[in-house]
Amino acid sequence: xxxxxxxxxxxxxxxxxxxxxxxxxxxxxxxxxxxxxxxxxxxxxxxxxxxxxxxxxxxxxxxxxxxxxxxxxxxxxxxxxxxxxxxxxxxxxxxxxxxxxxxxxxxxxxxxxxxxxxxxxxxxxxxxxxxxxxxxxxxxxxxxxxxxxxxxxxxxxxxxxxxxxxxxxxxxxxxxxxxxxxxxxxxxxxxxxxxxxxxxxxxxxxxxxxxxxxxxxxxxxxxxxxxxxxxxxxxxxxxxxxxxxxxxxxxxxxxxxxxxxxxxxxxxxxxx
Amino acid sequence: xxxxxxxxxxxxxxxxxxxxxxxxxxxxxxxxxxxxxxxxxxxxxxxxxxxxxxxxxxxxxxxxxxxxxxxxxxxxxxxxxxxxxxxxxxxxxxxxxxxxxxxxxxxxxxxxxxxxxxxxxxxxxxxxxxxxxxxxxxxxxxxxxxxxxxxxxxxxxxxxxxxxxxxxxxxxxxxxxxxxxxxxxxxxxxxxxxxxxxxxxxxxxxxxxxxxxxxxxxxxxxxxxxxxxxxxxxxxxxxxxxxxxxxxxxxxxxxxxxxxxxxxxxxxxxxxxxxxxxxxxxxxxxxxxx
Numbered sequence: 001x002x003x004x005x006x007x008x009x010x011x012x013x014x015x016x017x018x019x020x021x022x023x024x025x026x027x028x029x030x031x032x033x034x035x036x037x038x039x040x041x042x043x044x045x046x047x048x049x050x051x052x053x054x055x056x057x058x059x060x061x062x063x064x065x066x067x068x069x070x071x072x073x074x075x076x077x078x079x080x081x082x083x084x085x086x087x088x089x090x091x092x093x094x095x096x097x098x099x100x101x102x103x104x105x106x107x108x109x110x111x112x113x114x115x116x117x118x119x120x121x122x123x124x125x126x127x128x129x130x131x132x133x134x135x136x137x138x139x140x141x142x143x144x145x146x147x148x149x150x151x152x153x154x155x156x157x158x159x160x161x162x163x164x165x166x167x168x169x170x171x172x173x174x175x176x177x178x179x180x181x182x183x184x185x186x187x188x189x190x191x192x193x194x195x196x197x198x199x200x201x202x203x204x205x206x207x208x209x210x211x212x213x214x215x216x217x218x219x220x221x222x223x224x225x226x227x228x229x230x231x232x233x234x235x236x237x238x239x240x241x242x243x244x245x246x247x248x249x250x251x252x253x254x255x256x257x258x259x260x261x262x263x264x265x266x267x268x269x270x271x272x
Numbered sequence: 273x274x275x276x277x278x279x280x281x282x283x284x285x286x287x288x289x290x291x292x293x294x295x296x297x298x299x300x301x302x303x304x305x306x307x308x309x310x311x312x313x314x315x316x317x318x319x320x321x322x323x324x325x326x327x328x329x330x331x332x333x334x335x336x337x338x339x340x341x342x343x344x345x346x347x348x349x350x351x352x353x354x355x356x357x358x359x360x361x362x363x364x365x366x367x368x369x370x371x372x373x374x375x376x377x378x379x380x381x382x383x384x385x386x387x388x389x390x391x392x393x394x395x396x397x398x399x400x401x402x403x404x405x406x407x408x409x410x411x412x413x414x415x416x417x418x419x420x421x422x423x424x425x426x427x428x429x430x431x432x433x434x435x436x437x438x439x440x441x442x443x444x445x446x447x448x449x450x451x452x453x454x455x456x457x458x459x460x461x462x463x464x465x466x467x468x469x470x471x472x473x474x475x476x477x478x479x480x481x482x483x484x485x486x487x488x489x490x491x492x493x494x495x496x497x498x499x500x501x502x503x504x505x506x507x508x509x510x511x512x513x514x515x516x517x518x519x520x521x522x523x524x525x526x527x528x529x530x531x532x533x534x535x536x537x538x539x540x541x542x543x544x545x546x547x548x549x550x551x552x553x554x555x556x557x558x559x560x561x562x
Binding site: 256 | 289295306310364368370390398402414415438535536
């Protein structure tokens with residue numbers, strides 16, 4: 001083997017192996033998207049023809065529509081609360097020396113690595129205890145679901161806002177204050193614009209995490225009140241057909257758009 | 273934010289920083305540690321059929337799990353599936369992670385997005401994709417019969433293989449992203465130095481790249497192992513009701529049996545495995561790299 005041919009041969013093998021890996025990751029999404037456009041209802045290959053009618057069927061399915069609406073409500077609410085909690089925390093963690101700073105940082109990122117099943121069971125019993133203690137309906141309520149989702153939104157906000165703050169020059173703020181700006185003006189006119197990429201990315205990632213959450217939500221939804229991923233799961237336990245595939249395509253599309261928008265603000269390769 | 277007082281001295285800044293970080297910290301501490309403490313307390317309660325949960329301080333739920341062959345089987349199967357999935361993820365993920373890390377074209381970001389997108393789409397949707405492929409007349413069997421390789425469809429749905437294929441696809445992006453970020457931190461010229469000193473690609477990989485990437489390999493391995501141990505949607509949809517793993521077992525105890533103490537105990541066994549493995553791996557990494 002000559003020195004010249006060795007790297008190129010190795011390169012081809014390497015790229016081939018990488019291609020297989022990427023294809024493997026994408027294959028399930030390709031199949032779902034393909035199925036959504038089948039003409040016949042049975043998922044048999046090759047398809048008899050193609051049609052868009054299943055998107056109408058998915059839009060007329062009550063479980064999917066109400067699931068979509070609930071997922072949207074919970075996602076937006078959890079994202080807003082998550083931003084309110086996470087942005088100040090990230091600002092403080094990057095800019096100030098905080099007692100136990102690293103420990104606090106680890107705690108705030110912990111919900112991200114907690115398995116959904118464990119988080120779901122733990123929050124389930126916690127909400128039952130809260131119900132017993134306060135007499136308020138918590139389990140299965142919108143508020144209970146939003147609180148749980150906020151827990152998985154906060155880590156993303158902290159992580160992405162922190163990432164966008166690392167290169168930020170403190171002296172610009174000091175300059176603003178020297179020129180007579182109060183703390184509020186400084187924050188609004190100087191700090192906020194500079195962390196906007198992290199803010200947008202954190203919010204979108206948080207929303208997407210909440211919108212796609214399945215395992216944790218499974219324990220916390222009430223009867224007749226399910227999120228879109230749970231509606232899809234329950235439908236799939238019964239059967240697979242182009243209607244559920246069409247509902248999945250809508251979810252994939254929404255998440256893809258959110259990711260492309262995020263990428264305009266913070267390069268994904270830097271934060272995930 | 274607007275309510276904060278003007279701050280000039282260091283002392284005031286520290287107070288402000290506290291005020292900024294406390295709400296989120298309290299929220300996560302109460303929302304995460306509180307529930308886990310209650311879950312542990314529940315797991316020590318008794319369950320009497322018909323009477324529901326009775327307060328107690330017993331370890332019988334844990335004893336029940338570790339003395340019943342059925343539950344031990346479920347745990348062993350879960351660990352086996354998790355180990356296989358993790359190893360395959362490492363083998364499949366490394367080349368992709370390496371190529372992504374060393375890539376410099378404008379397609380890099382697009383490639384990363386393609387790896388990340390499935391992560392956020394959710395496990396049920398990806399299981400749906402495999403369900404489309406695995407059926408008797410699904411894409412796999414149709415193409416295999418079409419090519420004349422088989423004349424009767426292979427049973428893939430509701431087998432361990434289906435679950436393995438599904439979980440590997442779910443976890444592969446995590447492995448790839450973890451490895452990619454570590455490989456990106458290894459300077460290119462370290463590899464070139466190995467080559468110029470006469471190492472062939474295999475020697476460069478085993479003697480240079482692998483040892484340097486080891487922290488990432490460990491992190492990715494732990495992450496995918498934890499996720500595979502805790503898989504829910506994939507075993508339920510691709511394994512069917514007879515293929516039990518720990519995740520569905522926990523859910524069944526809560527949702528169908530209403531046996532909260534036992535469900536809590538199983539959930540705790542799962543989580544303990546998670547924490548023990550994470551801590552152990554951290555210790556190993558720290559010992560090696562200090």
